[in-house]
Amino acid sequence: MADFLIAPSILSADFARLGEEVEAVLAAGADVVHFDVMDNHFVPNLTIGPMVCKALRDYGITAPIDVHLMVQPVERMIDDFAAAGASIITFHPEGATHIDRCLQQIRDHGCKAGLVFNPATPLHYLDYVMDKVDVILLMSVNPGFGGQSFIPATLDKLKQARQRIDASGYDIKLEIDGGVKTENIAEIAAAGADMFVAGSAIFNQPDYAKVIAEMRAELAQ
Numbered sequence: 001m002a003d004f005l006i007a008p009s010i011l012s013a014d015f016a017r018l019g020e021e022v023e024a025v026l027a028a029g030a031d032v033v034h035f036d037v038m039d040n041h042f043v044p045n046l047t048i049g050p051m052v053c054k055a056l057r058d059y060g061i062t063a064p065i066d067v068h069l070m071v072q073p074v075e076r077m078i079d080d081f082a083a084a085g086a087s088i089i090t091f092h093p094e095g096a097t098h099i100d101r102c103l104q105q106i107r108d109h110g111c112k113a114g115l116v117f118n119p120a121t122p123l124h125y126l127d128y129v130m131d132k133v134d135v136i137l138l139m140s141v142n143p144g145f146g147g148q149s150f151i152p153a154t155l156d157k158l159k160q161a162r163q164r165i166d167a168s169g170y171d172i173k174l175e176i177d178g179g180v181k182t183e184n185i186a187e188i189a190a191a192g193a194d195m196f197v198a199g200s201a202i203f204n205q206p207d208y209a210k211v212i213a214e215m216r217a218e219l220a221q
């Protein structure tokens, strides 16, 4: 896998043509499909569930699917998404009663597991589970909607998360989600991120390959 992973969020794709959209963005050079699950309870929006993940697999999508659970409770959705073909499953600690158990539950299915941190959620949830996370996802917007602006305080938080990862010695991806675009991706990478979710910045442009190439050019500097 590449050092830097680009993970387009299908939240901003055309849902009426989802299979084609995912195919197109992968052909355009994306590494991972970011799949936003919202329950109108943990976040004030409602999106897609395991049936849609399975439909993408049945359609022939073989790339990693990165399921970002913005749901409460988390527990039941883990089994359903693992069965639906998820590759990575991340969840917000506030949505889970038993964080350690949920991480283990995800790994027991053979999926990669991750914790997601809202802009104001402290990183201390990681203190006793660094050996059970494959991904740390920092939200750089408040979750629920695409197209919001990157919250600058996240840059300092990324640096703290990067220090934790490097000190741990574990192989953990540092993912960033919200307001990522060509103009700020280099600064975000410099702060320590190596996996970049981008929804509106990619899907709101006519040429996905052009945007992804521009992002990679920024990352190569």
Ligand code: DX5
Residues within 6 Å of the ligand: 009, 010, 011, 012, 034, 036, 068, 141, 142, 143, 144, 145, 146, 147, 148, 177, 178, 179, 180, 197, 198, 199, 200, 201
């Ligand atoms: C927000 C979602 C994001 C969202 C990002 O709750 O988790 O993945 O789609 O969208 P942009 O890149 O437009 O900020």
Ligand code: ZN
Residues within 6 Å of the ligand: 009, 034, 035, 036, 068, 177, 197
């Ligand atoms: Zn997301």
